[in-house]
Amino acid sequence: MQNMLTILTSVFRGSLSKNGSKVVVSARTYADFTPQASFDIKKCELHRLEQGPPGEAVLTREDGLRYYRAMQTMRRMELKADQLYKQKIIRGFCHLYDGQEACAVGIEAGVNPTDHLITAYRAHGYTYTRGISVKEILAELTGRKGGVAKGKGGSMHMYAKHFYGGNGIVGAQVPLGAGVALACQYQGNNQICVTLYGDGAANQGQIFESFNMAALWKLPCIFICENNKYGMGTSVERASASTDYYKRGDFIPGLRVDGMDVLCVREATKFAADYCRSGKGPILMELQTYRYHGHSMSDPGVSYRTREEIQEVRSKSDPISMLKDRMISTNMASVEEIKEMDVEIRKEVEEAAQFATSDPEPPLEDLCNHIFYNEPPMEVRGTNPWTKLKSIS
């Protein structure tokens, strides 16, 4: 049965036209599920663009299941992190991403794995979509040697190939992202850089400096503002003279995107990526999204917004529910199948948490390592002149 479905899916994908025209394929008699369906998506508001992404998106069963699995895994991973934090197994800073899953998954679906991505501190979701396992992420949060940064980075400093973290200083990652885009242009490798920042960072001067240079030099950079309506405890109305973040690039064209709909994000990202790759220069996307948790684990998140508001978003706009409903209503997946997947995911996250709790901490010998790259071993002064510690790179 599984093979049959795979064959069907590839046949239909092959006959699909590129711009997502309405193709609803009826189920074959021996196939249980619809291989793909087309959905209307919210049109993007445009700034300095004649045309935007299409108003419809085609979703294949295979992709749908993949997006669902990714989003649900991220959701459960963040909730597990919440739990571990409350048990004091995770300490320090911890900024959770639940509610915003469609952004990370949609963006990844719209770019190539060889493209580059950089974001701020709410980074666990992107670490996952950029290829790091739940196990390595949770173990990094618990500060163990099996963590993606060997336990030395923590929540805000996780990295992967073509993923530059994870950055603690608000806004500082935006010039870095423009620099990565410059390197792509310089090397002529047809790659682009996705550079993310939040509504709170959107007023930083260095972001406008980056806009200027990116536009001047036509850098292949997609600037993305993840607008979750609150910069820590300050709502966008209290922080920004203009909350049209997609227009703040001024001379840079922009789109405002429904960040709770993974298909909307995907189509917008594809559109933006094509734009950049064609050499037209940078483009800006504002993803309107929402975080269920407070700013960080030390913020209950209800002093500056009402519980009713949070509940309303959960019930009406949750990205995972939206995708699930779409898949089930078009018979692209069954309730049982989704349930099974949920159980698998819970198990995977649980096992990852087990590992993250039982893996040992990095050894003390590691303390002074990785100060420099590609250097011979050296000595580092300890807390007093008689303590000399070793450092290897």
Place this chain on the structure above:
Amino acid sequence: MASLRCFLRSGRNAVSVILRREFHKTSPAALQVTVRDALNQAMDEELERDERVFLLGEEVAQYDGAYKVSRGLWKKYGDKRIIDTPITEMGFAGIAVGAAMAGLRPICEFMTFNFSMQAIDQVINSAAKTYYMSAGVAAQHSQCFAAWYGHCPGLKVISPWSAEDAKGLLKSAIRDDNPVVVLENELMYGVPFEMSEEAQSKDFTIPIGKAKVERQGSHITLVSHSRMVGHCLDAAAVLAKEGIECEVINLRTIRPMDIDTIEASVMKTNHLITVEGGWPQFGVGAEICARIMEGQAFNYLDAPAIRVTGVDIPMPYAKILEDHSTPQIKDIIFSVKKTLNV
């Protein structure tokens, strides 16, 4: 990682006095090269050698460099490799670091050091700390920036004095895989120095982390960096006429500091004076004295180690005041005689 070239500015643009130096006799193949030209050569050679190297900063391309250090490079290498930036230090410093993260070797030039303060966050938090925090997976007025940048783990800091220093150290900085802050003294740009045949080669580099004994002596050790090295050598020449032989050490690298060379010298001469242009508190001299105290050379000191430094005031505007706010040759001579009790 990025190689950051910063121009140290110690006041107004005017070069007050070009110090005449007595040159040692060398082979006929040596020629005279100014510090400015040495820096230019270093960049030219490295741009040619490695296509990942590029230069960005204000006025570096079409203007030929605010201080003409990058003269001719734009004409030779074009827009792609020599990039004029808008006046946005934080932005282009971040862009340089980002480009380095993605595999290029940028030279990021700040027109004056004061401007680099706008970008200090990118230098410290993005460049210096990232390698450590990522555990090797991928990994923040006119003052002395040697102390500032020298304070920070994750950075290397070099401070050239002569043309050879400038060329050799800059080349090493560009080839280094780590962020390197290069403290150039603007007052030195026009000063010509002898450049040996060896130093004229394209493969000539000076290792980072190794000091040089510029002059041998047996009575007292003078440790210095950058422009003050010249002052020390001049003071030594005057003192030699009175029978006092100074050993002059050119630090060349602020971080990692070559304390071994200093210790060996102090164990020979039994007296130590540090000489720097920066302010005294938490400065380079303070660090040297502390380390000497903590190490084996302490027992060889016949007198307390002394720091000769800039005056502890913000840099004044008036020329005569400015001249008196950094150590003069007579200050060094005075301190030597006090230390030796003569």
